[in-house]
Amino acid sequence: MSRVGVLVMGPAGAGKSSFCNALVSHIQTIGRRAHIVNLDPAAEPGQYEFTVDIRNLISLDDVMEELELGPNGSLVYCFEYLLENLDWLDEEVGEYNDEFLIFDCPGQIELYTHIPILPAVIRHLQTQLNFSLCATYLLEAPFVVDPSKFFSGALSAMSAMILLELPHINVLSKMDQIKDDYSRKRLKRFLNPDPTVLAESANEDLNPKFSRLNSVIANLVDDYGMVQFLPLEANNPESVSTILSYIDDVTQWAESQEPKEPNDQIELDDE
Numbered sequence: 197m198s199r200v201g202v203l204v205m206g207p208a209g210a211g212k213s214s215f216c217n218a219l220v221s222h223i224q225t226i227g228r229r230a231h232i233v234n235l236d237p238a239a240e241p242g243q244y245e246f247t248v249d250i251r252n253l254i255s256l257d258d259v260m261e262e263l264e265l266g267p268n269g270s271l272v273y274c275f276e277y278l279l280e281n282l283d284w285l286d287e288e289v290g291e292y293n294d295e296f297l298i299f300d301c302p303g304q305i306e307l308y309t310h311i312p313i314l315p316a317v318i319r320h321l322q323t324q325l326n327f328s329l330c331a332t333y334l335l336e337a338p339f340v341v342d343p344s345k346f347f348s349g350a351l352s353a354m355s356a357m358i359l360l361e362l363p364h365i366n367v368l369s370k371m372d373q374i375k376d377d378y379s380r381k382r383l384k385r386f387l388n389p390d391p392t393v394l395a396e397s398a399n400e401d402l403n404p405k406f407s408r409l410n411s412v413i414a415n416l417v418d419d420y421g422m423v424q425f426l427p428l429e430a431n432n433p434e435s436v437s438t439i440l441s442y443i444d445d446v447t448q449w450a451e452s453q454e455p456k457e458p459n460d461q462i463e464l465d466d467e
C-alpha cells in the first residue's frame with residue numbers, strides 16, 4: 197500500500213490543527229504511525245508541533261515584510277514558491293515511510309476552492325511521491341447551526357471537492373460546543389438529512405423569496421453526497437476513531453480504482 201496523505205482543510209479557526217493533533221495521537225495509540233506536515237506559512241510559532249514545516253522553507257511574515265505584499269498575496273506567493281521548490285518537499289517528506297502524513301492546510305479557503313495551486317501540489321504528491329490522498333473538510337458546528345451558513349459551508353466544501361478531485365470527507369468540528377438540546381436537534385438535521393428536510397428547515401428561517409433556491413441547493417448537495425458530515429470533538433477519541441475509519445475506507449477504495457490520467461491537457465473543441 198502506498199503512503200496515505202490526509203489533507204485537513206477548512207476555514208480559519210475551524211479546528212484543523214487540533215484535529216491533526218487528535219488524529220495523530222489516535223493513530224499512534226492504536227499502534228500505527230503518523231506525522232503532521234504544516235502547510236500553513238502563517239501558523240503561529242510554537243502553538244503546535246510539526247514534523248515537516250513549510251515555515252522552514254518560507255514564512256508569511258518574511259514575504260509580507262520583504263515584498264511588501266498583503267496577507268493574501270503573500271500566502272499565494274508562498275505556495276508559488278513551494279511549487280518552484282518541490283524538491284524541498286520531496287526531501288522532507290521522502291524519508292517518512294510511515295502510514296500517514298497529515299497535511300495541516302491554511303484557513304484561506306480560496307487556496308482549495310478556486311486557485312489551482314493546491315491541485316498542483318496534490319498531483320506532485322500522488323505522482324512523484326506515491327501518496328494515496330484523502331481530503332477532510334472541517335466546518336465548525338456552532339457556525340452551521342444556522343441553515344444559510346450550513347449551505348454556504350457545504351457549497352465551499354463541494355467546490356474544494358470538485359477542484360481537488362480527491363476522496364472527500366466532511367467533518368463538523370467542535371460538536372462539544374453544541375450544548376443545548378434545541379441546537380443539537382437543529383444540527384442533527386444536517387448530519388445526514390434528506391434534501392426535503394434540509395430545504396424545509398432553511399425555508400423556516402430564510403426569506404420566502406429564497407425557497408426555490410433553497411430546494412435547488414439542498415438537492416445539489418444531496419446529489420453530490422455532500423450533506424453527510426461526521427461529528428468531531430477533538431478531545432473525544434471515539435469521534436476521531438470514526439473519522440479515521442472513513443479515511444481508511446475511502447483511501448482503500450481509491451487505491452482499488454484504475455489510475456486516472458492527469459487532466460491538465462484538456463483539448464478544446466475548435467467549434
Ligand SMILES: Nc1nc2c(ncn2[C@@H]2O[C@H](COP(=O)(O)OP(=O)(O)OP(=O)(O)O)[C@@H](O)[C@H]2O)c(=O)[nH]1
Nearest residue numbers: 207208209210211212213214303370373429430431
Ligand atoms: N471546544 C472545542 N474547541 C476546539 C475544538 N477543536 C479546536 N478547538 C479550539 O478552536 C480554536 C481553533 O483551533 P485550531 O485547531 O487552531 O484551528 P485551525 O483551523 O487550525 O485555525 P487556523 O490555523 O487559524 O486556521 C482553538 O482555541 C482550539 O482549542 C473542539 O473539538 N472543541
